[in-house]
Amino acid sequence: MKYTGSVIKYGDNVDTDVIIPARYLNTIDKKELASHCMEDLDTTFVSRVKNGDIMVAGQNFGCGSSREHAPIAIKESGISLVIAKSFARIFYRNSINIGLGIVECPEAVDEISEGDVIEADMDNGIIYNKTTGKEYKTAPFPEFVQKIIENGGLINSIAEGIIK
Amino acid sequence: MGMTMTQKILASHAGLESVKSGQLILVNLDLVLGNDITSPVAIREFNKLGKDCVFDKDKVTMVMDHFAPNKDIKAAEQCKMCREFCDEKEVTNFYDVGQMGIEHALLPEKGLVVAGDTVIGADSHTCTYGALGAFSTGVGSTDMACGMAIGKAWFKVPSAIKFVLKGKLNKYVSGKDVILHIIGKIGVDGALYRSMEFTGEGLASLSMSDRLCIANMAIEAGAKNGIFEVDDITLDYIKEHSTKEPKIFKADDDAEYDEVIEINLSEIKSTVAFPHLPENARTFDEIGDIKIDQVVIGSCTNGRLEDLIASAEIMKGKKVAKGVRAIIIPATQEIYLKAMEMGLLKIFIESGAVVSTPTCGPCLGGHMGILAKGERAVATTNRNFVGRMGHPESEVYLASPEVAAASAITGKISSPEEVM
Numbered sequence: 001m002k003y004t005g006s007v008i009k010y011g012d013n014v015d016t017d018v019i020i021p022a023r024y025l026n027t028i029d030k031k032e033l034a035s036h037c038m039e040d041l042d043t044t045f046v047s048r049v050k051n052g053d054i055m056v057a058g059q060n061f062g063c064g065s066s067r068e069h070a071p072i073a074i075k076e077s078g079i080s081l082v083i084a085k086s087f088a089r090i091f092y093r094n095s096i097n098i099g100l101g102i103v104e105c106p107e108a109v110d111e112i113s114e115g116d117v118i119e120a121d122m123d124n125g126i127i128y129n130k131t132t133g134k135e136y137k138t139a140p141f142p143e144f145v146q147k148i149i150e151n152g153g154l155i156n157s158i159a160e161g162i163i164k
Numbered sequence: 165m166g167m168t169m170t171q172k173i174l175a176s177h178a179g180l181e182s183v184k185s186g187q188l189i190l191v192n193l194d195l196v197l198g199n200d201i202t203s204p205v206a207i208r209e210f211n212k213l214g215k216d217c218v219f220d221k222d223k224v225t226m227v228m229d230h231f232a233p234n235k236d237i238k239a240a241e242q243c244k245m246c247r248e249f250c251d252e253k254e255v256t257n258f259y260d261v262g263q264m265g266i267e268h269a270l271l272p273e274k275g276l277v278v279a280g281d282t283v284i285g286a287d288s289h290t291c292t293y294g295a296l297g298a299f300s301t302g303v304g305s306t307d308m309a310c311g312m313a314i315g316k317a318w319f320k321v322p323s324a325i326k327f328v329l330k331g332k333l334n335k336y337v338s339g340k341d342v343i344l345h346i347i348g349k350i351g352v353d354g355a356l357y358r359s360m361e362f363t364g365e366g367l368a369s370l371s372m373s374d375r376l377c378i379a380n381m382a383i384e385a386g387a388k389n390g391i392f393e394v395d396d397i398t399l400d401y402i403k404e405h406s407t408k409e410p411k412i413f414k415a416d417d418d419a420e421y422d423e424v425i426e427i428n429l430s431e432i433k434s435t436v437a438f439p440h441l442p443e444n445a446r447t448f449d450e451i452g453d454i455k456i457d458q459v460v461i462g463s464c465t466n467g468r469l470e471d472l473i474a475s476a477e478i479m480k481g482k483k484v485a486k487g488v489r490a491i492i493i494p495a496t497q498e499i500y501l502k503a504m505e506m507g508l509l510k511i512f513i514e515s516g517a518v519v520s521t522p523t524c525g526p527c528l529g530g531h532m533g534i535l536a537k538g539e540r541a542v543a544t545t546n547r548n549f550v551g552r553m554g555h556p557e558s559e560v561y562l563a564s565p566e567v568a569a570a571s572a573i574t575g576k577i578s579s580p581e582e583v584m
Contacts, residue, residue: 065288088353
């Protein structure tokens with residue numbers, strides 16, 4: 001799985017309440033959720049995010065609530081991959097389950113800046129920063145994770161008999 | 165090599181003799197939980213699987229507690245979707261307005277979880293039931309959907325931190341102070357992916373209410389679950405509330421822990437977590453004068469009868485400070501009724517507080533007590549993230565019911581000793 005996009009970068013402990021504030025959880029409409037993504041942390045996110053962009057963040061990304069609306073809002077907003085130093089466990093699980101690419105790579109996070117262009121080859125676990133020319137190694141997606149992401153999530157993968 | 169308490173429960177539910185940390189396993193579930201926010205997404209996903217029924221209609225439960233009683237038309241539609249699904253699938257334990265309470269106070273009270281169970285819930289505070297000696301953890305809606313369909317979930321077996329409790333809590337100090345102290349010590353990712361196991365002679369002095377509160381906030385330290393060793397207090401509680409047979413799992417003597425942390429309960433003081441992270445724990449020698457606009461006493465963390473009793477003891481015969489809105493939310497109908505019979509509601513109302521029907525409402529900035537720009541609240545809830553209770557520029561200070569009640573009276577963040 002290969003990703004190319006420019007970086008939108010945040011800090012540590014980005015919680016699910018800022019990713020999608022609870023006041024918008026009275027809907028399960030993906031587009032509506034995406035229209036409020038990151039609103040309480042960054043009011044400019046929705047207007048500047050482009051399809052394929054890569055979100056980069058610090059430690060414990062996605063901490064807080066179990067709301068799957070959070071990775072759904074991020075994915076629907078156009079973000080293709082999230083690279084963080086670490087993820088909160090429920091968010092991590094939810095992201096894979098809905099087919100949002102997600103990877104831990106602390107060294108890359110430290111050296112990536114807002115607006116850098118990143119190429120990530122997740123079959124081989126390589127993150128390449130085109131802007132700085134630096135390359136980082138990370139764990140590649142295991143095969144079952146690749147299948148889930150390629151098929152748009154766990155449920156689709158089960159329904160289509162890809163994951164049994 | 166020995167296993168932790170959590171590992172033993174997981175092994176038994178995976179049909180394995182033993183497991184070790186890092187191992188991926190598929191476990192059988194005793195209960196799958198959702199609420200009015202997470203269940204609609206789960207139902208949408210469940211319907212894609214083409215299943216006619218849930219794996220066991222007695223082992224799926226939905227509680228309409230977050231935006232219920234319905235806060236607006238959209239919330240009403242979400243509850244309706246859950247209601248219709250449970251009706252069609254003949255889900256036994258569907259809790260609607262009138263029967264519902266805040267899920268994590270309700271399920272133990274209804275006896276739906278006992279020691280030794282494995283539970284997933286599409287709500288992060290599902291870790292609460294660890295207080296009963298169960299393995300329970302929060303998941304998302306997709307996991308809930310799969311759980312409803314096949315009664316199974318996969319897990320990576322966690323390692324654990326062992327907390328050895330000793331001593332006894334002082335007056336006006338309760339479970340909330342213990343967990344805020346611990347999160348202050350280890351940080352909001354201090355137990356990331358791991359179990360927090362609580363043991364030691366200090367357990368004997370902790371009520372079920374204290375334990376439920378402590379396990380409830382294990383997620384605020386990033387933990388997969390928080391779990392208490394089962395003792396007579398646990399077994400008495402289960403006997404009183406459930407007809408299910410508890411199964412006791414005790415950690416092996418040679419179980420391996422990443423860390424062992426000793427906590428002397430008698431040294432813990434009233435603790436307040438400052439905005440905007442639960443790890444920003446401070447005691448009153450570091451607090452100073454902080455004026456407040458609202459107090460919320462309730463939630464899955466601190467809406468139990470013991471919390472209301474502690475608050476009423478402090479508020480009795482006193483008035484809520486001018487300019488402060490004090491909102492008291494009994495977590496379940498049964499708690500509400502008992503609080504009424506004990507005269508607690510009268511104490512609250514006479515002091516100038518309002519008493520609400522059970523709801524998660526203000527805790528997550530849903531309804532029933534939203535903050536305006538620049539406002540501050542002392543709340544017995546579990547999160548104080550940016551915008552958690554309303555405007556992104558409002559502030560939430562997390563505290564015990566004792567501190568929240570005292571603060572309602574003085575109009576600033578106050579220790580119980582200031583008013584007693």
